[in-house]
Amino acid sequence: MVKSPVDLEWHRQHRAGEPHRLDPHAYRAIAGLFTTGVTVVTALRGSDGRGMTANAFTSVSLDPLLVLVCVRQDSEMRRLVDKTHQFAVSVLAGDQQSVASWFANPARPQGRAQFDSVGWVPGHATGAPVISGCLAWLECAVAERVPAGDHLVLIGRVLDLGRSKATEPLVFFNGSYLTATAPVPVRTVG
Numbered sequence: 001m002v003k004s005p006v007d008l009e010w011h012r013q014h015r016a017g018e019p020h021r022l023d024p025h026a027y028r029a030i031a032g033l034f035t036t037g038v039t040v041v042t043a044l045r046g047s048d049g050r051g052m053t054a055n056a057f058t059s060v061s062l063d064p065l066l067v068l069v070c071v072r073q074d075s076e077m078r079r080l081v082d083k084t085h086q087f088a089v090s091v092l093a094g095d096q097q098s099v100a101s102w103f104a105n106p107a108r109p110q111g112r113a114q115f116d117s118v119g120w121v122p123g124h125a126t127g128a129p130v131i132s133g134c135l136a137w138l139e140c141a142v143a144e145r146v147p148a149g150d151h152l153v154l155i156g157r158v159l160d161l162g163r164s165k166a167t168e169p170l171v172f173f174n175g176s177y178l179t180a181t182a183p184v185p186v187r188t189v190g
Contacts, residue, residue, distance in 0.1 A: 038092045038170040038177065040103045041069050042115075042129040043080045044122070049112035050080045051129065053104040055172050056151075057089060065158035067138060070151045076110075078152055081142060087156060088128035091136040094168030094179035099131060101177075125159035135170075136163040 036055035043050050056070035069089060071078045081087050092100055099118055108114045119132030123139040130137045140156025147153075168179050 032172075032174050035171055035173040038096075038100050038172050039069070040090045040092060040099060040131050040134075041071070041077065041087055042090070042120075042131075043077065043084050043087045044112065044128050045080060045084050047112050048080060048083075049115055049129065050077045051103045051114060051118075052077045053100045054089075060155060064143075065161075066143060066155055067140060067158060068153055068155050070148070070153050073147070073150055073152050081154060084126075084128070085142045086126040086128060086159075087140055087142070087154070088123045088126055088130050089138045089140065089156075090129075090131035090134035092131070092170040093133055093135040093164070093166035094170050094181075095166075096131070096133060096170055097177045100170060100172075123160060133166065134164060135166045135168075137161065 037057070039054050039057045040051050041054050041057070042052075052071065052075070054069055054071075058068055060066040060068050067089065069087070071081070102108060102118060103114075109116070115129055120129040121132060122128070123130045123137070125139040126141075128139060130139070138156075138158050139160040140158055142154055143157040144155040145152055146155065168181055171178050171180050
């Protein structure tokens, strides 16, 4: 449905010109316009530990409780989860931008040492790091792996979950971290 003449004009110009090139940079820019929460996905096995910032996370099912996260096929996270068959997801609070940036930085230390500068506790069900001060967390066992291009979709069966007293989430939009304040109540129809 076209909402205004401006929208219609943009579509006419877009279709009248050369076909839009589909490339990874344009795709990433467009996908970045979808506002998401920010999570840190973690796994731990002895001295081998890994964390990664991810916004490719969502709930999947209430019965059974399932979530999904996407990890790069060639990542250390994927290799570690292949060994542990479990992971934790920490949903970051609004004041945790530095944590998100840390786990998105490829120059951070490798292995368990990458957790030395971040507060965390071992999850009760998996032992995977749960980031201190996060808004909420889930611990999961891998229920299914689905190859999807250069990523692997991990579907996790929730083993444990919880929330903190934090109330503001960290969100990601258009390449930037933001906080979400002033919630708008959801009104149901009917």
